[in-house]
Amino acid sequence: MAQIDSIARKQIPVPAEPAPRTPPHNIEAEQALLGAILVNNEAFYRVSDFLEPKHFFEPIHQRIFELAGGLVRAGKIATPVTLKTFLPADFDIAGLSVNQYLARLAAEATTIINAEDYGRTVYDLSIRRDLITIGEDMVNVAYDAPVDATPLSHIEDAERKLYEIAETGRYDSGFQRFARALTSAVDMAAHAYQRDGSLSGLATGLTDLDARMGGLQPSDLVILAGRPGMGKSALATNIAYNVAKAWTGEVRADGHMATVNGGIVGFFTLEMSAEQLATRIIAEQTGIPSNKIRRGAIDEADFDKIRDVSIELQNLPFYLDETGGLSVGQLAARARRLKRQKGLDLLVVDYLQLLQGSGKFSDSRVQEITDITTRLKALAKELNIPILALSQLSRQVEARDDKRPQLSDLRESGSIEQDADVVLFVFREEYYHQMRKPTESNREKFEEWLREGERVEGKAEVIIGKQRHGPTGTVDLQFEAAVTRFANLDTVHRPSF
Numbered sequence: 001m002a003q004i005d006s007i008a009r010k011q012i013p014v015p016a017e018p019a020p021r022t023p024p025h026n027i028e029a030e031q032a033l034l035g036a037i038l039v040n041n042e043a044f045y046r047v048s049d050f051l052e053p054k055h056f057f058e059p060i061h062q063r064i065f066e067l068a069g070g071l072v073r074a075g076k077i078a079t080p081v082t083l084k085t086f087l088p089a090d091f092d093i094a095g096l097s098v099n100q101y102l103a104r105l106a107a108e109a110t111t112i113i114n115a116e117d118y119g120r121t122v123y124d125l126s127i128r129r130d131l132i133t134i135g136e137d138m139v140n141v142a143y144d145a146p147v148d149a150t151p152l153s154h155i156e157d158a159e160r161k162l163y164e165i166a167e168t169g170r171y172d173s174g175f176q177r178f179a180r181a182l183t184s185a186v187d188m189a190a191h192a193y194q195r196d197g198s199l200s201g202l203a204t205g206l207t208d209l210d211a212r213m214g215g216l217q218p219s220d221l222v223i224l225a226g227r228p229g230m231g232k233s234a235l236a237t238n239i240a241y242n243v244a245k246a247w248t249g250e251v252r253a254d255g256h257m258a259t260v261n262g263g264i265v266g267f268f269t270l271e272m273s274a275e276q277l278a279t280r281i282i283a284e285q286t287g288i289p290s291n292k293i294r295r296g297a298i299d300e301a302d303f304d305k306i307r308d309v310s311i312e313l314q315n316l317p318f319y320l321d322e323t324g325g326l327s328v329g330q331l332a333a334r335a336r337r338l339k340r341q342k343g344l345d346l347l348v349v350d351y352l353q354l355l356q357g358s359g360k361f362s363d364s365r366v367q368e369i370t371d372i373t374t375r376l377k378a379l380a381k382e383l384n385i386p387i388l389a390l391s392q393l394s395r396q397v398e399a400r401d402d403k404r405p406q407l408s409d410l411r412e413s414g415s416i417e418q419d420a421d422v423v424l425f426v427f428r429e430e431y432y433h434q435m436r437k438p439t440e441s442n443r444e445k446f447e448e449w450l451r452e453g454e455r456v457e458g459k460a461e462v463i464i465g466k467q468r469h470g471p472t473g474t475v476d477l478q479f480e481a482a483v484t485r486f487a488n489l490d491t492v493h494r495p496s497f
Helices: 002-011 027-039 042-047 059-073 080-086 098-107 112-143 151-166 178-194 207-213 232-245 274-286 290-295 300-313 328-341 365-383 395-399 413-419 429-435 443-456
Strands: 221-226 248-251 257-261 265-269 318-321 346-350 387-392 422-427 459-467 473-480 485-488
Touching: 027 042, 027 059, 027 098, 027 112, 042 059, 042 112, 059 080, 059 098, 080 098, 112 151, 151 328, 207 459, 207 473, 221 232, 221 365, 232 265, 232 274, 232 318, 232 346, 232 387, 232 485, 265 274, 265 328, 274 290, 274 300, 274 318, 328 365, 346 365, 365 387, 365 413, 429 459
Parallel strands: 221 387, 221 422, 265 318, 265 346, 346 387
Antiparallel strands: 248 257, 422 459, 459 473, 473 485
């Protein structure tokens, strides 16, 4: 038996240790590109908008690119002669001195025409190295996961890192020069000048509200709050529909579809079902009350209207997610995926208090809401889109004579008010007026109530309680309760600014 075991062991080949693999890189491309920059500084501008020192594999190449870029941006000449004064004289590079290595780079330079192609090669290899790092991290975390870590959290973290890589120029960006921010600001102004309505942000379709806010701004967290029955879900739906309906896009040189006007909308409906939301939009657009649509109390002409509107709605860039009990992490992962696959210009969350936090503050709802709003604001900045999140108001509104909401009425108001860039309140006096109906036997009060009803009928107010970019104030809107539709008031009723 021992002899058989010995023979068996001899026959089983011992697996050889796998040779260590070098991360993907191309030293020759890096050298040729750096040489091109040192020979003709114009080559730097061919690659400076996407290439950074960290994208080079060799540390000495990172340093040379950084120094050359600094000199060129300062209006000076970057050559082997000017560069060598910034590098240690005794620095040894593969047996060459600094002077010799810089001279060799210049001698092996590619032409300025090919500089961008070489730069793309260096950049793409850097991205591949980043992907390898993420993959190794995923494997290591999966093997050595802490007890309290869940697979879902690992997936969300990996998706976030992959999304950051996919966003050109956004990966681990850190600080940026103010000049870059200035360029973005000028581009925004130019875009607003060319856009319908001359708005810097997404048009809500409500003229007076857009005039006050300049539209919904990228990277803003916009809170839309109100007591039940005020119509905050209806207003959010109206805005989302208007943005999606106005969408137009064009194919850019790199093949991706870019938004020119309006926007692609993602709508998380945590309270209503997708079918309820669709019915509400059909009611808004046809003018047929949703309760009639649900009961089938419609005639042939109504059905033709519903059919025509449904055909039109099928082509809208409007995406719904009706999953209940979502965590803010899951919501972020799905939003990133939607932007990557379809595009995303506006995200709507209905509503804030139905989201779950990260689970770290399960014993404190205030801290959990703080976690949710902080992460929603971070997501708005990451995706560079406005996020419109709905929020409930506390009951203390009902205790006041004047029931117009204030910032202090926000539930867990500290964190919501602090993280939000804009806070909007929806208020309809008509709702409370119906609750104050006196008995008809008191004729004087009843007639006064009727006169008051005529004044407030069909009117709504959107109160801008906070706005980082502009003034606060109140915007009056028309509200059609039967079809839950907000619209502009006619010019006679428009507020003076």
